[in-house]
Structures are given as C-alpha cells and as structure tokens.
Amino acid sequence: MSTPLQDAPPAGGVWDEVVGQDAAVAQFRRAASPGGSLAQAWLVTGPPGSGRSTAARAFAAMLQCETGTGCGHCRACVTTVAGTHPDVTVVATDKLSIAKEEVRALVMTAQRAPATGRRRVLIIEDADRMSAGTFNVLLKSIEEPPPATVWMLCAPSAEDLAPTIRSRCRLVTLAIPSAQDVSALLQRRDGVEAGLAVRAARAAQGHIGLALRYATQDGALAAREESARSLLSLRSTGQAVLAAQALVERATAEAKEHADQVALEDKERFLRSAGIEDGKVPPALRAQMRQLEEDAKRRQTRLVRDVLDRYLLDAHSVLRDVLSRHLGTGAELVNIEVEPEIDQAAAHSTGHITLALLDAVQEARERISGNVPPLLAIEALLARIAVSHR
Ligand SMILES: [Zn+2]
Structure with missing residues (x-):
C-alpha cells in the first residue's frame, strides 16, 4: 500500500x-x-x-x-x-x-x-x-x-x-478554526489590515463569515462591543425586559430588511421569467406568487433566529470571559474591549453563579431553536443575568 x-x-x-x-x-x-x-x-x-x-x-x-x-x-x-x-x-x-x-x-x-x-x-x-x-x-x-x-x-x-x-x-x-487562522485568511484573501483582522477574528470566535463581516461592515464591531457592555450593566428585571424587547425588535428589523430584499429579487426574477411586464399576474400563476410570499416569511423567521443566536453566542463569550477571571486562568479575553466591565462583574459574582448563567444561555439557544417565542426565551435569560449581577 x-x-x-x-x-x-x-x-x-x-x-x-x-x-x-x-x-x-x-x-x-x-x-x-x-x-x-x-x-x-x-x-x-x-x-x-x-x-x-x-x-x-x-x-x-x-x-x-x-x-x-x-x-x-x-x-x-x-x-x-x-x-x-x-x-x-x-x-x-x-x-x-x-x-x-x-x-x-x-x-x-x-x-x-x-x-x-x-x-x-x-x-x-x-x-x-x-x-x-x-x-x-x-x-x-x-x-x-x-x-x-x-x-x-x-x-x-x-x-x-x-x-x-x-x-x-x-x-x-471540521474543527473550529483558530482566531489566528481566520485572521490570516482575512488578511490574505480579503486584504484586511492586520490589527482589524485580529480583532474581527477574535470577536467572531471561529466563524469565518462573521469575521469578514466584522472586518468590513462599518459599526459591526462597535455594536457587538456595546451589546456586551449593556449585558453586563443589567441590574433589574425591568431593564432586562426592555433590553429583550429592543433586541428582538432589532433582530426582526434586520431580518425583515434582508428578507424583503431577497423577496423583491425573487419576485422580479419570477415576473421576468414568466414574461410579465405590467406586474399583473394571471390567475394561473398566482399560486406560485403566493409560494414566493410564503418563502419570504419562512426566510424571515429563520433570519430572526439566526440573529438572536449570534447574540446569544456573544453573550456566552462575555460570560465565559467573566468565568475565566473567576478561575484566574490568565487566558486572553474574547471581549478585551470591555475588560473593566468584565472584571467588575467577576468581582460581584461567583464562579458558581457564572457557570449557571452559561448554562442558561445554552438553554435559551435550545429553546429558540425549539420554537419557543424568542422574546420569551431572551427575557427569561436577561432577567436571570440582571438578578445575578445585583
Ligand atoms: Zn484543477
């Protein structure tokens, strides 16, 4: 052989x-x-x-x-x-x-x-x-x-x-690619400047497409940083409810914008291929048009879940950073930009509490993928985090 x-x-x-x-x-x-x-x-x-x-x-x-x-x-x-x-x-x-x-x-x-x-x-x-x-x-x-x-x-x-x-x-x-590998790819393939590539790759935690977005989309990294900061500043159930609402609204708007765009392109393509120029769809083709609209709705539902899941993964990384402070592992933080807030959160809780919160994040992810209304799942999670930070 x-x-x-x-x-x-x-x-x-x-x-x-x-x-x-x-x-x-x-x-x-x-x-x-x-x-x-x-x-x-x-x-x-x-x-x-x-x-x-x-x-x-x-x-x-x-x-x-x-x-x-x-x-x-x-x-x-x-x-x-x-x-x-x-x-x-x-x-x-x-x-x-x-x-x-x-x-x-x-x-x-x-x-x-x-x-x-x-x-x-x-x-x-x-x-x-x-x-x-x-x-x-x-x-x-x-x-x-x-x-x-x-x-x-x-x-x-x-x-x-x-x-x-x-x-x-x-x-x-496949393994989760390391931040170094992803950062090197962004520099080599997409011409991203080294410092930015390193930050984007670290924030994306092995997600190549997301790293590219962080590196190329204005404000994406800053928004991620802001949401980490606000997660760590939750102090009451009231704040948690408002934050959850804002989050789900933002995710829905983001998903709708993308889904509408795709739906419009689908519709134009369909009308073109059917040779319809005046926008009047003959009865025989209406079922197909309805199908396109159904598709758009399903696409939007999935996108909302994807956006929220990304948020939950980010929240998980923040809490893991807090845990690594409890344990004194000396590991480099994923969310190095909010280091002071992470240190403060670690000082006001225990490793035991943080571990339970990490489980709660996973539970919220599972609930959302299992069809629990996203707002309910996120509210419950943020309320738990808020109460533990008091
Ligand atoms: Zn070849």
Whole structure:
C-alpha cells in the first residue's frame, strides 16, 4: 500500500480557503488519491462558519480537477469553486427547511452520468434542514448511488441527520478554526489590515463569515462591543425586559430588511421569467406568487433566529470571559474591549453563579431553536443575568 501523502507538498490550490482544517483536508486528499478509497456519500460536519460548504466545494473541485489535485487554476477547478461546473450541483437554503421537491430534483440529477467531468457531485448545504419525509426521498439514492455520483451533505453535527442516512456516509469533522487562522485568511484573501483582522477574528470566535463581516461592515464591531457592555450593566428585571424587547425588535428589523430584499429579487426574477411586464399576474400563476410570499416569511423567521443566536453566542463569550477571571486562568479575553466591565462583574459574582448563567444561555439557544417565542426565551435569560449581577 503506497502512502502518497507522506511527501506531499502543502495542499494549496482550492484548499487555500479551507483554513485550520489540516486533518479534514488530509482525509479528503487521501480519499481522492490514486490508492485511496473514494466513498460515494460524505457527511461534512462542523459548527456554523467553520467552512463546511467551502470544504465540500474544494473536495468537489479536487474530484473534477484536470490534474486531480485541486490545482485551483484549471477550468474544472475554477468553475467548481465559482458554482458553474455542469457536474457539480449545490443546494443551499436560507429558509427553515429544504423542500422535498428540491431534493427530488436533486435525486433525478444524481442519476445522470457526468456531462464533462469524471464525477457528478451533489452538495447539500444545511442538510440538517430536511424533514423525515425529505430524508426518505434522499435515502434510496444514497444507498445505491450511480457509479460516478458522489453525495456531500453538510450539517452542524452527525446527530442532525436521520440515522439511516448518517450510517451510509463517510464522516469528516471540521474543527473550529483558530482566531489566528481566520485572521490570516482575512488578511490574505480579503486584504484586511492586520490589527482589524485580529480583532474581527477574535470577536467572531471561529466563524469565518462573521469575521469578514466584522472586518468590513462599518459599526459591526462597535455594536457587538456595546451589546456586551449593556449585558453586563443589567441590574433589574425591568431593564432586562426592555433590553429583550429592543433586541428582538432589532433582530426582526434586520431580518425583515434582508428578507424583503431577497423577496423583491425573487419576485422580479419570477415576473421576468414568466414574461410579465405590467406586474399583473394571471390567475394561473398566482399560486406560485403566493409560494414566493410564503418563502419570504419562512426566510424571515429563520433570519430572526439566526440573529438572536449570534447574540446569544456573544453573550456566552462575555460570560465565559467573566468565568475565566473567576478561575484566574490568565487566558486572553474574547471581549478585551470591555475588560473593566468584565472584571467588575467577576468581582460581584461567583464562579458558581457564572457557570449557571452559561448554562442558561445554552438553554435559551435550545429553546429558540425549539420554537419557543424568542422574546420569551431572551427575557427569561436577561432577567436571570440582571438578578445575578445585583
Ligand atoms: Zn484543477
């Protein structure tokens, strides 16, 4: 058995953007190498922002690459990464769930032989957003894929998928990329200035997309800092209720703005493709228009939850900083900008209390993802934090 990777040069090429994932990259490269065994169904797991879909696309590029390495320069690599390779199909959703029809269409595509490439690769981002019925549509094709087909499912964790699907996939687990790795990527890929890249990467805690936003969106870092400060200054239930209201209102407004924008683009695209110029939708197409409106609502619901979850992750990082002061670990704070407030909070509570609050944050995240009205969950959490700070 040969071990072609022992003297392999650094991955490079399409792997350049897959940061902090040496083990996963080695696993992919081994599987695609001449002596490797290529599984036909893969499950790429990792926390949001760790680069699951980037890794899946890089692997797809490697499978299509004219040199078989994922060189990053050949036509196959370039089109795969750009999302235009005819034999690589990506399904992503910004809604609460992936529609069964979408997966059905994907299964049909999976049956077709590759048009130009050596393989047909199907990538499902957010594969955790499928209902049991949709999983069943997928199952058959994953059980017995056509010879040239490779499925790649991406999800936060293996437990997010039905066991029947999970057990048929080769698992690749991504790590949370380090702040150093993310900061280096922002500097190299996006030309972000070093100091800002370090701050943005630290605040984003391993979420690459979020780090980029912090580095490029005016006021985003300052707003995060402000919300950390206000979390630590809560002193009464009344303040907590007001803060929760303001937070949910802000999240809703942010989500609505984005969802409205996407809905408008969807509608224009639909009208254009139907050849309607005066905006008058004939009766036969009204059901489709209604579907677009439904989609917009679901998209907004999911976005509100995403925005609030990001807030809760930030709150978690603040409390963890407080805990590290209790424990005297000397670890560098994530929220170094509010260090005085963190020291003060640590002086007025105990490690025991802070640990309980960290649990409460996790509980709030679970409640929101389990359909508890966000305002209720956030109010309860902030009230608890306020009372503990007195
Ligand atoms: Zn290539």
